[in-house]
Amino acid sequence: MRLKQIKMRNFGQFSQQTFTLPEGNLDVFFGPNEAGKSTTVAFIKQVMFGFNLKNTASSFFEDYEPLSKSYPMGGSLVFEADDGEYELTRTWSKGEKPKTGKLTVCKDGQEVPESLFFDQIQNIDGGFYADSFIFNEDLLRQVTGLSEGEILENIYYLGAAQSSQLLAIRQDLEKEASSLFKPTSHKMPVNVALDKVQADRAQAAAAGEEFDAYKRLNDELLQEEGKAAKIAKQISELEGELKKREKMAEQVQNYQSYLELKQQVKAVDFDEEGYQQAVKLNAQVQTLQATIGKEKASLKPLAQDLDLPERRKQLSAFKKAAAELERKLAAVNDQLDALASKQASLLKLTANLNKVVSLTPDEFNRLHADWTNSRQKEAAADDQLKQLASQTDKADETAGAAKKPNLLVYGALYLLISLLIAFIAKSPVLLAVLVAVGLGLYFWQAGRQKQAQASGRAEQAAKAEQAQRLRQELLDEEEAFARRYGFRASDVNLDDLVSSYRDFVINATQVKELQDKRESLADSLEALAKQIQDWTKTPVPQDLAAISGQLEAADEQLALYERQQRDFDQASAQVANDQKLLREVDLRLQKLLTKEKVKSLDEFTERAREQRRQASLQAQLTAVKNALGEQLARFEAGGFDASQLAAATAELSQQLAEAKRRLQLEQQAISDLHARRGQYADSAKVFALKQNLAKDEAQFKKDSQDYLASLLAGQVIGRALDLASNDRFPKMLKTAKDYFSLLTGGRYLDIILPEKKSKRTPLKVVRADKKKLPVEYLSRGTQEQLYFALKLAFVVQIEDKIDLPVLIDDSFVNFDGKRTGYIAGLLAKLSQDKQILVFTAREDLARQLSDAPLRYVKED
Numbered sequence: 001m002r003l004k005q006i007k008m009r010n011f012g013q014f015s016q017q018t019f020t021l022p023e024g025n026l027d028v029f030f031g032p033n034e035a036g037k038s039t040t041v042a043f044i045k046q047v048m049f050g051f052n053l054k055n056t057a058s059s060f061f062e063d064y065e066p067l068s069k070s071y072p073m074g075g076s077l078v079f080e081a082d083d084g085e086y087e088l089t090r091t092w093s094k095g096e097k098p099k100t101g102k103l104t105v106c107k108d109g110q111e112v113p114e115s116l117f118f119d120q121i122q123n124i125d126g127g128f129y130a131d132s133f134i135f136n137e138d139l140l141r142q143v144t145g146l147s148e149g150e151i152l153e154n155i156y157y158l159g160a161a162q163s164s165q166l167l168a169i170r171q172d173l174e175k176e177a178s179s180l181f182k183p184t185s186h187k188m189p190v191n192v193a194l195d196k197v198q199a200d201r202a203q204a205a206a207a208g209e210e211f212d213a214y215k216r217l218n219d220e221l222l223q224e225e226g227k228a229a230k231i232a233k234q235i236s237e238l239e240g241e242l243k244k245r246e247k248m249a250e251q252v253q254n255y256q257s258y259l260e261l262k263q264q265v266k267a268v269d270f271d272e273e274g275y276q277q278a279v280k281l282n283a284q285v286q287t288l289q290a291t292i293g294k295e296k297a298s299l300k301p302l303a304q305d306l307d308l309p310e311r312r313k314q315l316s317a318f319k320k321a322a323a324e325l326e327r328k329l330a331a332v333n334d335q336l337d338a339l340a341s342k343q344a345s346l347l348k349l350t351a352n353l354n355k356v357v358s359l360t361p362d363e364f365n366r367l368h369a370d371w372t373n374s375r376q377k378e379a380a381a382d383d384q385l386k387q388l389a390s391q392t393d394k395a396d397e398t399a400g401a402a403k404k405p406n407l408l409v410y411g412a413l414y415l416l417i418s419l420l421i422a423f424i425a426k427s428p429v430l431l432a433v434l435v436a437v438g439l440g441l442y443f444w445q446a447g448r449q450k451q452a453q454a455s456g457r458a459e460q461a462a463k464a465e466q467a468q469r470l471r472q473e474l475l476d477e478e479e480a481f482a483r484r485y486g487f488r489a490s491d492v493n494l495d496d497l498v499s500s501y502r503d504f505v506i507n508a509t510q511v512k513e514l515q516d517k518r519e520s521l522a523d524s525l526e527a528l529a530k531q532i533q534d535w536t537k538t539p540v541p542q543d544l545a546a547i548s549g550q551l552e553a554a555d556e557q558l559a560l561y562e563r564q565q566r567d568f569d570q571a572s573a574q575v576a577n578d579q580k581l582l583r584e585v586d587l588r589l590q591k592l593l594t595k596e597k598v599k600s601l602d603e604f605t606e607r608a609r610e611q612r613r614q615a616s617l618q619a620q621l622t623a624v625k626n627a628l629g630e631q632l633a634r635f636e637a638g639g640f641d642a643s644q645l646a647a648a649t650a651e652l653s654q655q656l657a658e659a660k661r662r663l664q665l666e667q668q669a670i671s672d673l674h675a676r677r678g679q680y681a682d683s684a685k686v687f688a689l690k691q692n693l694a695k696d697e698a699q700f701k702k703d704s705q706d707y708l709a710s711l712l713a714g715q716v717i718g719r720a721l722d723l724a725s726n727d728r729f730p731k732m733l734k735t736a737k738d739y740f741s742l743l744t745g746g747r748y749l750d751i752i753l754p755e756k757k758s759k760r761t762p763l764k765v766v767r768a769d770k771k772k773l774p775v776e777y778l779s780r781g782t783q784e785q786l787y788f789a790l791k792l793a794f795v796v797q798i799e800d801k802i803d804l805p806v807l808i809d810d811s812f813v814n815f816d817g818k819r820t821g822y823i824a825g826l827l828a829k830l831s832q833d834k835q836i837l838v839f840t841a842r843e844d845l846a847r848q849l850s851d852a853p854l855r856y857v858k859e860d
Helices: 037-049 115-121 126-133 137-144 148-156 163-180 189-206 208-264 272-298 308-349 361-403 407-425 428-485 494-536 544-595 601-628 631-637 642-678 683-743 780-797 817-830 843-849
Strands: 002-011 014-020 026-030 073-081 084-092 102-107 110-112 134-136 748-752 764-767 772-774 806-809 836-840
Touching: 002 037, 026 843, 037 073, 037 084, 037 126, 037 134, 037 806, 037 836, 102 115, 126 134, 126 780, 163 189, 189 683, 208 601, 208 631, 208 642, 272 544, 272 601, 308 494, 308 544, 361 428, 361 494, 407 428, 494 544, 544 601, 601 631, 683 748, 683 780, 683 817, 748 780, 780 817, 817 836, 817 843, 836 843
Parallel strands: 026 836, 134 806, 806 836
Antiparallel strands: 002 014, 002 073, 073 084, 084 102, 102 110, 748 764, 764 772
16 A cells, blocks of 8 residues: 555644655655654654544654644545555544544545555554554664663564553563562562451450450340330331321311302303403404504605606616716726827837927928938038048048158169169269269159148148038038927938827827717716706716716615605505404404303403302312212211210320330330440440451452452463564564664674573574674664664565555664665665655755655745
8 A cells, every 4th residue: 555645734833735755665755854754754643543632642743733723634645555546534623522533534536434444454553553664763762761671572572563562561560560569578568468467367356255245235235126116116006096086087177168168169151262262362353453553653655746667767767878978988088098108108119209299290291301301411411521531532542652652762772773883884973973863863853742742731631621511511400400390310210200290190189089079978977967956856066976976876765765665555455454354353253252152251251260260169179078088978978976086086195105105114224235335345446456357358358469460461461472472573584684684784694583582592693704692782773773674574574464654754863874875775675565755854865765855845
């Protein structure tokens, strides 16, 4: 059975938390301390087996009532089983019983009996699940708090169901037995009770003779008291007979009353049923008369003679007209708002539109022409400036060309050639001529270059001046455009401006039309207000809200008139009905009085009073007759003898006096016996000693039974644990060996089970070096690992009967990295066949066990 989903609602710190477990048997819940890991473990256990609230809290799982104080608390678990999907939902609210909560079990979406789920897990309880399937720090502290001998017993008896509880019970029973009796002690309860019994018996035997004398006098006293009782009984009988005689004397007066009553009794012609019916009808007549009077007094016709249907029709027409005007005005205002939004958008998105929207179409066309002319002039000026710039570049090239020949270089070359020629010719004259010619050419060329440079500079100055004039003309043109329209022609895209201007003008036209339409609707509203004012005779402002308020007030007034008219009509009809009913009831009353032969109800009432008086006389006559009993016949026959009755009464009085005298003598004898018995003052002590003896014997019996019961119960529990362990422990031993080896990193390879548990043949483990060690010699950590291995093996062993997830809640928080690796390996092996949920605050362990652990997210 695999847990698929956890839904927590108002449980502990969680208000709403859902975990959907991924496929696979190993699921890791990761979160820091106080994130809610232990709360989730408690939730799983408590949804299955009941909430632990206050007095129902267990040792491991405390009260998890919602911190938010929101109810109901609870949630659900979804399990996937071979025969379908089970959803367990448990909820509880304050004041509900039981405090374990209300459990609902659904299979495949249909509610089913709880037993259908719990039969599959052998109907275990929460204690068994916590002991066998949950690992947490509480369990670890419980194990580390035991002595080595206790740990050994817990390991040995792990196969037995609820072995830890049974061990605790057996230990308590053994302690209780040893606290009741010890053979060599005189302080234990059983020893003390035995000593007291022996002392009481000795004291009772020593006072035996005195007790016998006391007993003899007591027997005589009992005999005298018996005689006195018989005399008292005789006195009682005589007094009873004397009372009968006295009562017979009283019957004479009763007989006289009987004769008087018999003369007064007579028959009356009276029908009780008819009288009651007449009274009822008369009450109805009086009630109807009073009701009709009140109804007539409350009849209030309308103060005005109004045609209510016609006024209702006219009011509906006014309401319809007002609603239509309101609808049209709202539509016009919405359109105006939309156009205003469009205008604002155009002004915001189109640069300089706000500066031209006030222009007429002719003025805007002139702006368009001025902008076009300005752009054309600017283009022409740009072309002219480009030509001037081109000419200036050519002049610069020419001047540069004139500068290119380097006179010094050429002169030096010419001089070198002249020297070479003169050297070859070996003629100084030729050298002088060549030098003179070279100097002349140099000065001539230098003059030409100066003239060309001066001419180029003058031409460039003229062209620069011309370009400056063109630029100034363009600037003047821009300034004139800007002064006229408020912006520069170069700063605007005329096509966009023209499009936006046209849209703005069209929108403005539509706004004017809508405003005219709104004025027309206002005129209609004024006319409607005038009509309503004439109809209601009340001033009505020309405002839709005021008109609506006036119409609502008129509607309420008209509704009031209609209710008053309905009430008047209903009251009138009720008066007519009551008057008709009054006539019918009065007619029935008169018929009934005629039938009973009376003229009025008063006469009928007088006859009823006489009937009741005769009934009372008859009852008295019957009572006297019953009191007379058998004496009545004797009185009527005349056989009553008063003197004989007086003689018999006197004789009974004498017998009663004698009996009282003899009773007084017996009472005197009893007083004497009491005095004689009082001489034995210690006799009461003897009696008290015997009572103490009986009491101490009863206490000794009870303490002995408690001692034997505790002793035998402890032995029975020990035998039961032996039987359970011998049945299950060997079966899980092989699996436990593998788990123990994994947990210890292969340091221990085997677990040896003794044939019979005793201190001489303890449970042993085998190290990797084949050395056998008793469990009590293992370190505390290794003992814990052995206990975990055996407990996990037990869970796997019972998987075919109880298949529930194993919950591990930070049990290994203090383990180092190496031991954590061993645990990860063991859990991976165990999760091949068993679902395991690991709750940890250690990120390294979470990463080792799962690529995508379920993480706790803090609730807002």
